[in-house]
Amino acid sequence: MVRIPALRRMASLLLTPLEPEDVLSLVNPLSSHRQLRGVVTKVTRETPESRTIHFRPGRGWNPHDAGQWARIGVEIDGVRHWRSYSLSAPAGADPAITVTAIGFVSTELVRRTKVGDILFLDVPQGDFVLPQHPRPLLMLTAGSGLTPVMSMIRTLVPRRPDADVVLVHSARTRDDALFHDELLELADQFPGLKVVHWFTREAQGRRLDLTDATDLETVCPDWRGRAAYACGPADFLDAATALWDRAAAEGAAEATTALTIERFAPVLLPGAGGEGGRVTFEKSDKVVDAPGDCTLLDAGEQAGVVMPSGCRMGICRSCLTPLVAGQVRDLRTGEVHGEEGELIQTCINAAAGPVHLDI
Numbered sequence: 001m002v003r004i005p006a007l008r009r010m011a012s013l014l015l016t017p018l019e020p021e022d023v024l025s026l027v028n029p030l031s032s033h034r035q036l037r038g039v040v041t042k043v044t045r046e047t048p049e050s051r052t053i054h055f056r057p058g059r060g061w062n063p064h065d066a067g068q069w070a071r072i073g074v075e076i077d078g079v080r081h082w083r084s085y086s087l088s089a090p091a092g093a094d095p096a097i098t099v100t101a102i103g104f105v106s107t108e109l110v111r112r113t114k115v116g117d118i119l120f121l122d123v124p125q126g127d128f129v130l131p132q133h134p135r136p137l138l139m140l141t142a143g144s145g146l147t148p149v150m151s152m153i154r155t156l157v158p159r160r161p162d163a164d165v166v167l168v169h170s171a172r173t174r175d176d177a178l179f180h181d182e183l184l185e186l187a188d189q190f191p192g193l194k195v196v197h198w199f200t201r202e203a204q205g206r207r208l209d210l211t212d213a214t215d216l217e218t219v220c221p222d223w224r225g226r227a228a229y230a231c232g233p234a235d236f237l238d239a240a241t242a243l244w245d246r247a248a249a250e251g252a253a254e255a256t257t258a259l260t261i262e263r264f265a266p267v268l269l270p271g272a273g274g275e276g277g278r279v280t281f282e283k284s285d286k287v288v289d290a291p292g293d294c295t296l297l298d299a300g301e302q303a304g305v306v307m308p309s310g311c312r313m314g315i316c317r318s319c320l321t322p323l324v325a326g327q328v329r330d331l332r333t334g335e336v337h338g339e340e341g342e343l344i345q346t347c348i349n350a351a352a353g354p355v356h357l358d359i
């Protein structure tokens with residue numbers, strides 16, 4: 001058997017200018033120490049627009065907690081793009097992501113991923129995870145927001161006879177509903193899981209209305225006493241947050257602390273963008289006039305700059321880029337800031353006048 005260090009030395013001597021890691025990655029694509037990778041082992045069709053992509057990660061991956069997410073890098077036309085995806089597999093199992101095609105990278109993943117493909121990876125992270133001590137749970141999800149919650153249900157329900165989970169999942173139609181049959185089977189098999197599907201274009205024919213408690217009282221009368229987890233589109237989460245805040249103000253003390261939410265996109269302050277400005281990407285030798293509501297990340301990518309990125313919502317800090325000159329506006333708060341050398345989160349900041357970035 002050829003030992004890896006020997007092979008690495010051999011590769012180093014025989015092949016230049018390739019680095020030894022590059023050679024090893026030809027032999028075993030998961031071997032790179034520079035960049036964590038995974039090989040796709042299975043692709044499952046979930047809905048017409050969604051696929052679950054199972055992968056075997058290389059060395060350096062940490063097992064995920066149910067509900068966590070990972071940054072996934074995909075090469076499209078020679079450019080590596082990073083997006084974040086919740087891990088839908090139960091804790092303890094090989095990881096999988098469930099992707100719904102809504103834009104550039106997700107559509108590529110859904111349409112083109114096949115067994116044997118290599119994914120670039122970052123380790124699992126996130127604190128949208130099950131509570132430490134068992135308690136009655138309410139899961140409120142819509143669309144692809146079911147993904148992290150599915151990991152929680154798959155982890156908890158079959159393993160804990162004392163599990164008490166109500167899942168209320170909203171989708172347009174039964175065909176669009178992720179994991180539909182599996183959820184009904186789990187609910188049949190385990191009395192600790194109750195599943196309510198809310199179909200906005202079929203059975204119920206309208207959106208789940210969270211502007212007051214009426215719909216929630218119907219599907220889960222004891223919702224106030226449950227630890228709640230919500231994941232879905234921004235307006236769904238905003239309405240849930242407001243409802244829980246009102247319940248807390250009205251004295252349902254449990255509701256004050258019991259809603260945990262996971263967002264797939266940042267909350268921007270309406271009208272936070274100002275006039276924008278000319279952005280110079282110095283190392284890339286690109287200049288672009290960016291509107292005030294356009295993130296520096298989007299502006300750079302549109303100009304063809306290879307920008308570092310991850311969550312694209314201000315939480316992972318993968319996009320930090322040094323500011324050379326100028327000021328930027330945080331689109332979540334409207335705050336204008338910027339000092340020479342400051343590391344800027346390009347995914348949530350826009351130009352506030354002329355900006356020079358060291359990239």
Ligand SMILES: Cc1cc2nc3c(=O)[nH]c(=O)nc-3n(C[C@H](O)[C@H](O)[C@H](O)COP(=O)(O)OP(=O)(O)OC[C@H]3O[C@@H](n4cnc5c(N)ncnc54)[C@H](O)[C@@H]3O)c2cc1C
Binds near residue numbers: 083101107148233313
């Ligand atoms: C912590 C986290 C976990 C995530 N988990 C998943 C997951 O399990 N499955 C999944 O399919 N996606 C998930 N996403 C969203 C994912 O990272 C991408 O944003 C999404 O796939 C769109 O990327 P794109 O390149 O296809 O779209 P782009 O071309 O980049 O643009 C699409 C636009 O849609 C917005 N957007 C992002 N997510 C949604 C959504 N769900 N519904 C409507 N608009 C959206 C983006 O902000 C962007 O403005 C997650 C995001 C985060 C931050």
Ligand code: FES
Binds near residue numbers: 318
């Ligand atoms: S990409 Fe995650 S913080 Fe900017």
